[in-house]
Amino acid sequence: xxxxxxxxxxxxxxxxxxxxxxxxxxxxxxxxxxxxxxxxxxxxxxxxxxxxxxxxxxxxxxxxxxxxxxxxxxxxxxxxxxxxxxxxxxxxxxxxxxxxxxxxxxxxxxxxxxxxxxxxxxxxxxxxxxxxxxxxxxxxxxxxxxxxxxxxxxxxxxxxxxxxxxxxxxxxxxxxxxxxxxxxxxxxxxxxxxxxxxxxxxxxxxxxxxxxxxxxxxxxxxxxxxxxxxxxxxxxxxxxxxxxxxxxxxxxxxxxxxxxxxxxxxxxxxxxxxxxxxxxxxxxxxxxxxxxxxxxxxxxxxxxxxxxxxxxxxxxxxxxxxxxxxxxxxxxxxxxxxxxxxxxxxxxxxxxxxxxxxxxxxxxxxxxxxxxxxxxxxxxxxxxxxxxxxxxxxxxxxxxxxxx
Amino acid sequence: xxxxxxxxxxxxxxxxxxxxxxxxxxxxxxxxxxxxxxxxxxxxxxxxxxxxxxxxxxxxxxxxxxxxxxxxxxxxxxxxxxxxxxxxxxxxxxxxxxxxxxxxxxxxxxxxxxxxxxxxxxxxxxxxxxxxxxxxxxxxxx
Numbered sequence: 117x118x119x120x121x122x123x124x125x126x127x128x129x130x131x132x133x134x135x136x137x138x139x140x141x142x143x144x145x146x147x148x149x150x151x152x153x154x155x156x157x158x159x160x161x162x163x164x165x166x167x168x169x170x171x172x173x174x175x176x177x178x179x180x181x182x183x184x185x186x187x188x189x190x191x192x193x194x195x196x197x198x199x200x201x202x203x204x205x206x207x208x209x210x211x212x213x214x215x216x217x218x219x220x221x222x223x224x225x226x227x228x229x230x231x232x233x234x235x236x237x238x239x240x241x242x243x244x245x246x247x248x249x250x251x252x253x254x255x256x257x258x259x260x261x262x263x264x265x266x267x268x269x270x271x272x273x274x275x276x277x278x279x280x281x282x283x284x285x286x287x288x289x290x291x292x293x294x295x296x297x298x299x300x301x302x303x304x305x306x307x308x309x310x311x312x313x314x315x316x317x318x319x320x321x322x323x324x325x326x327x328x329x330x331x332x333x334x335x336x337x338x339x340x341x342x343x344x345x346x347x348x349x350x351x352x353x354x355x356x357x358x359x360x361x362x363x364x365x366x367x368x369x370x371x372x373x374x375x376x377x378x379x380x381x382x383x384x385x386x387x388x389x390x391x392x393x394x395x396x397x398x399x400x401x402x403x404x405x406x407x408x409x410x411x412x413x414x415x416x417x418x419x420x421x422x423x424x425x426x427x428x429x430x431x432x433x434x435x436x437x438x439x440x441x442x443x444x445x446x447x448x449x450x451x452x453x454x455x456x457x458x459x460x461x462x463x464x465x466x467x468x469x470x471x472x473x474x475x476x477x478x479x480x481x482x483x484x485x486x487x488x489x490x491x492x493x494x495x496x497x498x499x500x501x502x503x504x505x506x507x508x509x510x511x512x513x514x515x516x517x518x519x520x
Numbered sequence: 521x522x523x524x525x526x527x528x529x530x531x532x533x534x535x536x537x538x539x540x541x542x543x544x545x546x547x548x549x550x551x552x553x554x555x556x557x558x559x560x561x562x563x564x565x566x567x568x569x570x571x572x573x574x575x576x577x578x579x580x581x582x583x584x585x586x587x588x589x590x591x592x593x594x595x596x597x598x599x600x601x602x603x604x605x606x607x608x609x610x611x612x613x614x615x616x617x618x619x620x621x622x623x624x625x626x627x628x629x630x631x632x633x634x635x636x637x638x639x640x641x642x643x644x645x646x647x648x649x650x651x652x653x654x655x656x657x658x659x660x661x662x
Contacts, residue, residue: 425558427584431523431531442558442584451558463555499537499588501562501580502555517554518637 120435121481125320125415125474126269126297127439131366132322132475138369139324142362150359151350161361168368172329175371176295176314177305184330184351185364189296190220191344192315192330193263195355196292197224199341200261200313201233204290208258214238214246214275216454217265221294225263234258240457244273244407251280255287262291266298270441270454270470271407272416274298281310290339296320296328300374301382301413306331312339316371318363322475323370327363330355385473386414388482392471393417395486400493404464406441406455415473420455420464421489423503424496429469432492436485441468463502463512523585524619530589535596538578540564545649548642550634559583559627561591563634565598565606567642574598574606579634586624590614590631603639 122130142164150165152158169180186192201211213225215237225235236254238246246264262284264275277293284291292313298304299314300321306314314331318324332354333339347356374381397403402422418441421429426442441452442465451465471485497503502512523531539562540547547566553559560583566576577595581588593614598606614620614628 423582425583425587428531428588431528431585461556462558466555466558499534499580500582501551501560502582504539504562504580512555517556517560518552518633 117478117480117484120437121484122437123471123473123477123481123485124437124439125472125477126272126470127472128319128325129322129474130476131319131324132370132373134373135323135366135369139362139366142365146361148361150361151348161359164361164365165359168364168371171368171372171375172316173331175300175304175375176316176331177307178314178331179334181352182306182331182334184332184354185359185367186328186330186355187326187360188319188328189218189294189315189317191355192317192328193218193220193292193294194224195330195341195344196313196315196332197221197261197263198228198344199354200290200292200339201228202342203340204260208256208260210234210236210256210258210260212236212238212251212254212259212262212264214240214264215457216240216244216268216271216273217263218269218294218296221263221265238264242458242460243411244268244271244454244458245275245411246280248276248279248283252283255283255289259287259289262289264291264293266293266295266304267302267413267416268407268454269297270439270452271418271458272297272413273407274302274411274413276411277309277311284312285310290337297413297416300371300378301415303378306333312337316367318367318370321370321374324363324366327360327367329367381475382414385477388477388479389415389417389471389473391479392473392482392486393419395482396489399486399490404460406458406460406464406468415477417471417473418455419469419471420460420467421469421493422464422467423500423506424493425466426468428496429467429489429492432496433485433488436488438472439470441470442466526593526618527585527589527620530592530618531585534579534588534592536576536578536592536599537580539580540566540576540578545645546642548638548640548645550637550639550641552633552637553583553630555582559587559630561587561630561634563591563594563631563638565635565638565642567603572602574601574603583627583630584624586618586620587627587630589618590620590627591634593617594631594635598635603642606635607639609635 148157148161150161173180312333317328404420406418426440441455455465577598579591611628611632
C-alpha cells in the first residue's frame, strides 16, 4: 500500500491510463483544428471530437447533437443559467435553486440577482433533499428555470431529479441539473429524468481537468441559450473557441469507461464505503452521518466526529487525503454552508470529514483509514473539553459560551 | 495550511493535557470559545497558597492544531509564574513562539483569554474564601 492515501475523489480524480492513451495522439500527430474544414488535419480532429460527443451523449442517454463542449462544469453551469436567463428574459425573470448547490451555481444566481432577476433558494430538509412541495410553492408565472444539482459534492445526497423534472415539465419550466458528481457514477438518463440542461466535468470521472460538457435539449422543448463566450460560432454558436481536442477525446473516453464499468465500480465502492462506515461505527461512539444514507452516491461518506474539530483531525491523519467542513480548512473561516443548511448545528459542521472513494480505492486502504481515524479521534477526544463535559453529564446546548 | 514545526510538536506531544479539581479553592478554571465557532479551550491553574506561584497548569482544547498548540504552550509558560506574571502573557508572544499565520491569530487570542479567565476564577474563589467585608471586587469578563 502506498502512502499518502487518496480518499478525496469528489475534489478530483486521477486520469485513467486508458484515457491518457486515447488522448496522446491528439497532442502530436493528430493536432488539427476541428474547425479546419479544408484539409485532413482538421477532418481527423473533427472526427475525434464527434466520436467523443457520441460517447458523452451515450453516457446520459442523449443525442450527440445535444452535447456542447466547455472548459469544465463551472463554465457549463454559467452557460446554462446565464444563457437561459438572457434568452428567456421576456418570458420571465425568476429562477429557483437550492441553498446547497455548488458555488458555480449559487454565485451565478447571485450575479443575476444584481441584474434584476429574482432567485428563490430552496432550503433542504435534515436529509439534505429539497421538499417537492416547497418547490411547487416557489413556482410563479415568471419562473423560467429550475436548477437543482443531481448529487451534492460534500454529502453526496441525491436530489429527487425525476420528480423535479416532472414538475418542471408540467409547468413548462426549463430544468438544469449540475450532474458533476453523479455523471458516470450512477445511472442517468436525460429523457427518463426529464432534464433540459446537464453540466458534466471530465476530471470528476477519471478524465483530464479543463474540459466539460453541457447537455442542451434539442426536442420537447428545443432549448435556446444566449452564448456567454462570443467568437467563431463553434458548438452551434453556443460556445465559441477552438475546441480542446485532446481534452474532449479524454472526456469521451472517460465517459465510455464510466458507462461500461459503472455497475461494477458502483457495487464495489458501495461495499467499501459501507465497510468504512461500519468500521468507524464499531470503534467509535457519537458519530453523525451528514445527509441521507438512502439517497446518496455509493462512493460518498460524510461523518461528523462529535467533540473533535475537523482540522485537528486532518492534521492527525496527514497521510490520508480527505476534506473537512471545518471553518479552519476553508479560506472563508466559515464552516461548510452545506452542512449548516442541514440544520445539525455549526459544531457538527466543524467536526465533519468527507470521504470520497474511487476507482483505485482498496480494502487495505480503507482498513488503514479506519485504524488511523479511530486512534486520532480517541486521542483528540481525550483532549477535548467538550467530550469531558458531556461525559460529566453537561448539556452543551444549555451552556453559556464566551464568544468573540 | 502549512504548520510550523513547533505547532506540529505541540499537536503531537501536547504538554499538560488533563484536568485539575475545579472545586479546589486554589484552582482557577477558564473556559472560553464556543463549539459553533470551532474552538473551545479549558485552561486551569493551581496556585500554591504559600508562595503564590502557579505550580500546575492543565488544558483541554477542542479546536484546530494551532489552538491546541497555543493552549499547550500557555500551560508550559504558566508553570512557575506568579499570578501577576501570568496575566502579563500576551497573545503576540504566542504568535511569535509558534510562528502562527494571520488566520490563526485568533487561536492565540483565545489562549490569552483562557489564561485571564482562569486567573479571574482563581481570584474570585480567593475573595469568596475571605471573611465577609473583605475587599471583594467583581472580576471583569475575560
